[in-house]
Amino acid sequence: MFQRPTEQLPEPDLRLEIPEGYRKPDTFYADVAERFLQAAAISPRPGQDLAEANDVKPTTVHRWIREAKARGLLALPGDRKPRTSDDTT
Incomplete structure (x- = not known):
């Protein structure tokens, strides 16, 4: 029989080092992801x-998460694969 561990993880x-300015590097979005x-x-x-x-x-x-996805740094279950010009359907 399965028992849950008694100790709490x-x-x-969740704190981030947020760079100044609007444009942020890939490392920031990887950390967000x-x-x-x-x-x-x-x-x-x-x-x-x-x-x-x-x-x-x-x-x-949510904007940071959207940008992390756009940069290919985050893919969540249920996200649709982006269409490419090779898709013929």
Whole structure:
């Protein structure tokens, strides 16, 4: 019979080092992707949790997540594969 471990896992540190300015490097978006996945593993609202941990609006976090996906740094289950010119369907 399976038993859950009795010890509580530590909560991930969701704080990010946010670079100044509008344009941010790939390393920042890779960090966003990693922290988002960590939060998603333990929370039903990972974007909100990231926003609260970094004192930014949830819309800002969702923009970061969208950019991480666009840069190929984050793929979530259920995301559709981008269409290419080779697709003939």
